């Protein structure tokens with residue numbers, strides 16, 4: 664299954680946060696939108712970084728509540744692994760597993776056009792495997 668197919672089953676658009684947003688505001692955004700990570704972008708399309716709930720937990724553990732007023736640019740990951748619409752779910756899952764992260768921005772050239780989570784990819788793979796199983800059963804019963 665392609666990333667483009669996975670994105671078709673998600674609400675369109677991508678949630679981004681400006682680099683100067685505070686950690687406290689980010690926590691509120693993640694809670695309100697019920698998501699685990701956002702793309703950090705100044706203009707909503709250029710990728711500056713990615714920041715996840717794990718980054719918030721890490722900085723709170725290191726610096727305590729004082730970290731809540733820090734800008735998210737100070738806790739984000741700047742070297743971001745991305746994918747494109749034409750990538751396959753398997754390859755995205757492999758890169759997430761290798762890099763030990765659960766989110767991946769989807770790029771069209773220099774613009775961020777979506778975000779997929781490991782949950783989206785696993786769901787897509789499970790439905791693909793179920794279809795393969797049905798097809799194989801159909802072939803066996805046809806003999």
Ligand code: AMP
Nearest residue numbers: 713714715717740743744764765766767
């Ligand atoms: P996550 O598992 O997505 O909550 O992220 C775990 C850590 O990896 C956090 O420090 C994130 O900032 C970072 N991270 C998340 N997604 C990516 C990605 N696609 N490329 C590089 N780092 C990432």
